[in-house]
Amino acid sequence: MIQKMKGTYDIIDDIAYFQWIEKKIIQISKLYHYKEIRTPHFEASQLFHRGVGETSDIISKETYDFIDRGHRENTLRPEGTAGVVRAYIENKLYANPMVPHKFFYYGSMFRYERPQKGRFREFRQFGAEAFGSSSPLLDAETIAFAVTFLKSLKLKDVKVSLNGLGDKASKQAYHQALKAHLKDSIHDLCKDCQKRYQENPLRILDCKVDTDHPALISAPKPIDYLTDDDRAHFEAVLEALKTMDIDVEVDPSLVRGLDYYTHTVFEIKVSKALLGNQNAICGGGRYNHLVETLDGPPTPAVGFSFGIERLIVALKAADIVMEDYGSHLYLITLGEAAQKEGLRIIQKLRLGGIMANIDFLGKSLKAQFKQSEHHKARFVVVLGDEEMRQGDVEIKNQETQEITRSSIRGLYATLVDLLTAPSACDTCEQKGESS
Helix, strand or coil, X not given: CCCCCCCCCCCCCCHHHHHHHHHHHHHHHHHCCCEECCCCCEEEHHHHHHHCXXXXXXXXXXXXXXXXXXXXXXXXXXXXXXXXXXHHHHCCHHHCCCCCEEEEEEEEXXXXXXXXXXXXXXXXXXXXXXXXXXXXXXXXXXXXXXXHHHHHCCCCCCEEEEEECCCHHHXXXXXXXXXXXXXXXXXXXXXXXXXXXHHCHHHXXXXXXXXXXXXXXXXXXXXXXXXHHHHHHHHHHHHHHHHCCCCEEECCCCCCCCCCCEEEEEEEECCHHHHCCCCEEEEEEECCCHHHHCCCCCCCEEEEEEEHHHHHHXXXXXXXXXXXXXXXXEEEECCHHHHHHHHHHHHHHHHCCCCEEECCCCCCHHHHXXXXXXXXXXXXXXXXXXXXXXXXXEEEECXXXXXXXXXXXXXXXXXXXXXXXXCHHHHHHHHHHHC
């Protein structure tokens, strides 16, 4: 039997989570005026090598690369930002006078890494990118967007960690200080860190192997090497977040795993009770030179991304349960004539927005009632020869056991009235509020 590839999975039981999250992505993105953009699942390999950075683990260890029949080097997208930037440049979206230009994306990404809980080789990512403004207020709004999205999913105890890397001058000064600090102990660190020392020393702070090494614990922090302008930017971000009542903690060791970040970098974490020590579910920051690096006009930008699978693990751990969609109506038919008439009836109901189901296997009355329970149908109608002769039916409410009579001709209108009528619980709540 042919089986799925390692690190992939079929979305079956969790589909309600994905659909709910996708709905929230669209809702919250509209609130912040982000428009959806959809880019290809594979791009020229050069895009990611230049954009993400040759020294990042993603490029050096995790990409899915292939050569097509035209002898072109291609890569399955390992992250979303580079593709969005390429589309921004290629389609001259920077010419739109409505600045900043805001986009969100959602889709599959691919990384060849060891599969584990909440991490797969094909995974879904939701991200947002804003181009055209270097304002620290945009950094703050971007973080607020991500926090609002999490709040819409009912996740609590969300924490924002923030750090300032500064721009080129600040990063260069820090690189020199970090290399000087690590010079005598670099050979005690892992081979990856020894390579990073020469190519991109900032990435050493993101090492998962040597995180507790004394040399890393005592290492200087990027925030201590910010220029006056870069420090003012960072402090303005903090002040704006405070104004919006968003609590943040400054984490001087936070650098993120991609080479293109400048100025603000951030992570959003949930409680360790939900995901353990690896509890970051969102990461992002400012990248003021990536558009230019990929041959576009100089354009400041900022963005974030969420891993959807890890988000679902957190939702489940927080006991946020998604129910499968039920039906408004299950139409039980008795006999061949009733089944044909029933198919006509539910087609009319469906065109009017009623979720309706019917039996196609010729099951008995008892079996069809059982099937209505599986479909979580709120109402059940039995249609047989007698009902067709009389022209009316009984509508049974599966929750209250109440019976309502209706003509077959007026079934749609009756169901709409029943579905829109306040329930007993709603009435009780309204009375409680008024009292």
